[in-house]
Amino acid sequence: MIWGHRVRRMGAAWAALALLAGLVGCVAVPTAGPIRKVEGQRFSCQNCVNVEVGPPSPGADQQEIVDNYLRATSNYQPNYSIAKQFLTKAAAKDWSPEGEAKIYRRRSLTASGGQVILEGQLIGNLDEHRSYTAADDPLTVSFRLAKEEGEWRIAEPPKGLLIAESSFTRFYSSYTLYFVSNGHLVPEPIHLPNLLSQANTASALIKALLAGPSDWLRPAVRSAIPPNTELSGDAVTIIDGVANVPLNDPVRRLDDEQRQLMAAQVIHTLRKRVGIRGVLFTVDQQPLRMPGGDETSFVVPVEAIPSKLDPIPFVAGDQLYAVRSGAVQKVRAGSAPPAVEPVAGAFGKARFPIDSLAVSFDNTDLAVVSDARTALRRGPTESDEKVRTVLSGQRNLLRPQFSRDGELWVIGGAPGKQRMTVFSDGSRQINVPAPALLNLGEITAFRISPDGSRMALIRKLSGTTQLGLARINRGDKITVDGWREVDTTQTSRPRLVRMQDVAWIDATELMVLGSPSSAFAPQTYRISQDASSITGGGVSTSRDAEELSVLLRTQTAIVVGKSGQSYRIDAGQLTPFVDKVSAVAYPG
Numbered sequence: 001m002i003w004g005h006r007v008r009r010m011g012a013a014w015a016a017l018a019l020l021a022g023l024v025g026c027v028a029v030p031t032a033g034p035i036r037k038v039e040g041q042r043f044s045c046q047n048c049v050n051v052e053v054g055p056p057s058p059g060a061d062q063q064e065i066v067d068n069y070l071r072a073t074s075n076y077q078p079n080y081s082i083a084k085q086f087l088t089k090a091a092a093k094d095w096s097p098e099g100e101a102k103i104y105r106r107r108s109l110t111a112s113g114g115q116v117i118l119e120g121q122l123i124g125n126l127d128e129h130r131s132y133t134a135a136d137d138p139l140t141v142s143f144r145l146a147k148e149e150g151e152w153r154i155a156e157p158p159k160g161l162l163i164a165e166s167s168f169t170r171f172y173s174s175y176t177l178y179f180v181s182n183g184h185l186v187p188e189p190i191h192l193p194n195l196l197s198q199a200n201t202a203s204a205l206i207k208a209l210l211a212g213p214s215d216w217l218r219p220a221v222r223s224a225i226p227p228n229t230e231l232s233g234d235a236v237t238i239i240d241g242v243a244n245v246p247l248n249d250p251v252r253r254l255d256d257e258q259r260q261l262m263a264a265q266v267i268h269t270l271r272k273r274v275g276i277r278g279v280l281f282t283v284d285q286q287p288l289r290m291p292g293g294d295e296t297s298f299v300v301p302v303e304a305i306p307s308k309l310d311p312i313p314f315v316a317g318d319q320l321y322a323v324r325s326g327a328v329q330k331v332r333a334g335s336a337p338p339a340v341e342p343v344a345g346a347f348g349k350a351r352f353p354i355d356s357l358a359v360s361f362d363n364t365d366l367a368v369v370s371d372a373r374t375a376l377r378r379g380p381t382e383s384d385e386k387v388r389t390v391l392s393g394q395r396n397l398l399r400p401q402f403s404r405d406g407e408l409w410v411i412g413g414a415p416g417k418q419r420m421t422v423f424s425d426g427s428r429q430i431n432v433p434a435p436a437l438l439n440l441g442e443i444t445a446f447r448i449s450p451d452g453s454r455m456a457l458i459r460k461l462s463g464t465t466q467l468g469l470a471r472i473n474r475g476d477k478i479t480v481d482g483w484r485e486v487d488t489t490q491t492s493r494p495r496l497v498r499m500q501d502v503a504w505i506d507a508t509e510l511m512v513l514g515s516p517s518s519a520f521a522p523q524t525y526r527i528s529q530d531a532s533s534i535t536g537g538g539v540s541t542s543r544d545a546e547e548l549s550v551l552l553r554t555q556t557a558i559v560v561g562k563s564g565q566s567y568r569i570d571a572g573q574l575t576p577f578v579d580k581v582s583a584v585a586y587p588g
Contacts, residue, residue, distance in 0.1 A: 055085045056153075062145045065152045066116040067109055069143075073097070074167035076193035088146055088153045101126040101161035103168045104139050105492065116143045123165050123492055124532065130190040131214040132174075134487040134531035165492070174532060175201075176508060177209050178268040178311070179221035180261055181453040182405065182474050185268055185311045186221045187507045188213055189530055202236040202243055202274045209269050216484055220453045220471040224261035226250035232284075236270075241277040242299055243270055252283055260291045264305045271302055278302060311451040311507040313404040315587050316363035318551055320558060321381075322566070323357055323583040326350035328366060331578055333568070338578050346387045347379055356399035356547075357585040360406060367408050369397040376400060376410050378423075390423050398445065399547075402588065403452045415442035415460070422478060434480040437470055445501050447510075448472070450552060450588070454529075455480060456502045456510055465499040467512060469529060486531045488512070493534040496525055503550040503557070511557060513541070513548045521545070524557060524569060541567055541574065551586040558584045 053071040057064070065086050072083035084092040103124040110117050122139040124132055141162065146155040163172075173194050178185045190208055195201045210229055213221050232246040245266060254262060263279065270276050278299040281288040287297075292304030307314065320331040324340065327350040332339040342348030343366070352370040359366055359381065367378045374394050379387035390408070391397075397412035408423040416439055420432040437443065441461030448455050455470045471482040488496035499514035500522055510527045521543040526535045544562040551557075557569040558577060566577040566584060 053082060055082060056151065058151070060152060061111070062114075062116050062152050063109060063111040065145065065154060066111075066118070066143050069154060069157070070106075070109075070118070070162055070164065073161045074164040076171065076195075080161075086154055087157055088148050088155045091153070091155055091157055095157050096159075097161050099128055099160040101130075101163055102139070102158075103163050103165055105165045114145055116145065117141070118143070118162075121491070123168075123490070126161075126191055127214060129211060129214045130192060130208060131188065131216070132191050132530040132532045134490055136487060136490045136492075173273075174528070175205055175208075175273050176269065177205070177213070178265045179213050179217070179223050180265065181221045181451065181472075183309070184313075184404070184451045184453075185264055185309050186217070186451045186453045187311050188217050188221075189508050189528065189532075191532070198274055199236055199238045202238060202270055202276075203231065203234065205269050205274070206231055206236050206245060206266065207234070209265060216482060217453075217471065219482065220473050224254070224258045224265060226254065232282075238274070238276065241275070242280055243274070243276045243278070244280045244282060246282045246285070247288075249283060251281070251288065256291045259288075260306075261309070263290050263292070263300045264309045267300065267302050267305055268311075276302065312552055313361055313450060313588070315361055315551070315553055317587065318553065318556075319359075319363060319587065320549075320551075321357060321359055321366070321585050322578055322581045323354045323368075324578070324580050326353055328354065328357065328368070331584075333577075340578065344382055345379055345384045352377060352387075354583065355397075357583040358400045358402055358408070359585045359587045360402040361404050361588045362406075363587045365402065365406075367400045367402065369400060369410070373397045373412070376408075378408065388427065390427055390429070391421060398443065399583070401446070401448055403448050404450065404588070405452060409446075409448060411438075411443050411446055413438075416440070418443055420480060430478060432478050432480055434470070436481055437483055441466075445499075447503050449504055450507055456486075456504065456529075457483075458499050458502055458512075464497065465514070467496075467499060467502065467510075467527070486510075486527060486529065488514075488525075488527065488531065488534060490531070490534070493531075494525065494536040496527075496534065498522075500546045501548040503548050504552070505550050505555045505557075506552070511548065511550055511555075513545060513559060522559075524548070524559070547583065549584045549586050552588055558586075560584055 053068050069086035080097045104120045104122055106120040108119045118141040120139045122135045122137045124134050141158050143154050144156040145152050171194055172191050174189050175192055176187045176189050192204055229250045230248045232248055237244045266279055278301040280299045290300045293300040322329050322331050328343045328347040329340040347366055354368045354370045355373050356369045366381050373396055376391035377387050377389050394412040400410040402408055411418055411420050413419045418438040420434050422430040422432055441459045443457050443459050445458040446455055453472050457468050459466045467486040467488050469484045470480050473479045495516050496514045499512055501513040503511050505511045508529050512525045512527055513522050515522045522541050522545040541559045542561040545559050547560040549558045558566055560566045560581050564580045566581045568575050568577040
């Protein structure tokens with residue numbers, strides 16, 4: 001796409017923004033660097049977030065010193081210069097705010113001798129990549145203080161930052177970085193302070209992107225951006241909705257395919273939260289030619305990124321399929337009551353006792369588990385072509401799923417001895433090694449992420465259910481590993497203990513069907529993949545609800561109960577839907 005106007009030349013106009021000095025090679029949050037005035041900005045500090053504490057008061061006691069230090073680390077400020085003033089000179093020199101951060105809820109702060117003890121609850125952790133992990137553990141932190149020039153100062157501060165839960169909730173936000181797997185963009189949420197300048201936010205995000213994925217995600221993804229690529233001058237600048245991203249020499253060596261992927265990573269990272277309409281890449285202050293870029297201005301518009309790279313793939317229509325009386329039927333939701341009609345072929349003629357159902361993203365193929373969960377069959381949605389049995393003689397096969405690339409996945413077997421199988425290229429069977437997931441407890445439900453790089457699972461273990469994520473690694477062979485629990489039992493959020501089913505509702509958020517205990521009817525919960533946000537949908541379903549299907553495009557959900565009654569959840573409203581249903585599936 002060619003833009004109809006030239007983007008003004010870079011130079012002095014690009015220079016008048018704040019410079020951010022992030023963490024070299026590992027951290028995205030800007031913590032140092034000069035703050036320069038931007039034309040039109042009225043804030044004396046563009047990066048500061050609710051800094052409510054000043055330097056130490058003369059004669060302050062030990063508890064007051066620690067109390068104000070905690071306030072200073074909870075409120076973001078470049079280089080945390082205020083927080084460092086509560087430390088001894090030696091401690092201030094060694095202390096770095098750029099490592100991990102702990103989010104906590106305080107219960108008490110007491111002084112004893114030369115120490116001050118913080119007692120509280122650990123709510124979550126941010127690693128050096130600012131990737132969040134939920135926690136719900138007791139927290140005890142000891143501060144050793146010493147007199148320096150007659151004033152109390154902290155001689156041994158904890159590593160990294162301590163951020164009060166209230167400050168984290170009010171002044172931090174979730175952002176998303178994008179990496180690459182199997183030719184698609186893969187999102188990774190991170191948490192950063194709410195910087196007041198749009199350009200500073202963009203700078204922090206690009207520095208985080210250049211630092212690479214978290215340790216957990218790294219085995220499953222790659223970045224098209226070469227190693228040792230840096231943000232020249234530490235600053236992204238934005239003029240008229242165009243972000244200028246100045247990079248150093250390694251990006252010159254990229255071919256066109258790699259440059260397109262790099263542009264996709266950058267544009268998707270900036271587009272949603274910064275609101276850009278295009279990106280200009282420069283090296284040594286010279287524009288870098290990019291595929292899809294304007295021939296005159298070199299700007300790559302957001303529309304130039306191919307939709308095939310999107311983390312959420314195109315889904316062919318909103319057709320819902322249901323199993324009624326053993327036959328697969330199409331459900332026409334536009335009428336009241338919804339009209340149903342059988343699909344063509346054997347699946348529509350109730351020739352198999354069907355237990356569960358899946359539909360491909362392109363709406364061309366059906367897969368069913370049948371025969372008391374011992375067989376997996378596959379056939380077309382719209383023809384009488386023969387149904388193929390692709391797996392038989394198994395036990396306890398779970399509901400199958402198609403990936404966006406047409407793979408067909410299924411898990412089956414006895415608890416502790418389950419096996420994961422993928423059918424690729426139509427019928428080629430691949431046994432996927434996943435011992436860390438399948439040899440402990442029992443997987444009862446799974447859903448592959450829209451981008452195909454992660455898997456959400458529900459696992460029964462020691463009489464409880466757990467929600468977790470795993471990586472799908474696609475190298476010479478497919479492996480699944482990296483179990484990462486999504487904590488649904490945090491005391492500070494809606495507690496979810498009993499879980500029946502799970503689905504992805506967008507690239508980083510799950511919908512879970514479950515309840516706080518067996519005494520409550522299941523309802524739908526929205527859960528971010530890092531458990532930083534858990535929201536009860538306020539939609540209680542029938543007490544026997546057990547299966548969930550979600551249409552990605554609209555986030556419409558269908559819930560099915562053991563009694564055969566289904567319910568439609570749309571915009572938070574629950575309405576009875578089709579009856580005599582044993583299974584449902586949207587494409588994908």
